[in-house]
Amino acid sequence: MFRSDALEGIVHDQAVWSPIHVISGTLDKSLTEIFMPDYGPRLEAAKQCLRTDLSDETTGSTGESR
Structure with missing residues (x-):
């Protein structure tokens, strides 16, 4: 899963971090x-x-x- 400090260098708008975390968590659970x-x-x-x-x-x- 993405960490906020890792996202900082890639995605500069913090408003999109939350959806990225949700997607990342979903993928971690569904892509075994x-x-x-x-x-x-x-x-x-x-x-x-x-x-x-x-x-x-x-x-x-x-x-x-x-």
């Missing part, structure tokens, strides 16, 4: 995958999947078999 031992490899696999999708979009490939 980030605490799993295999999170690093799963994250890398997801990134690679996104890179492939983005690459397919820029080259015009649909990713479907023909």
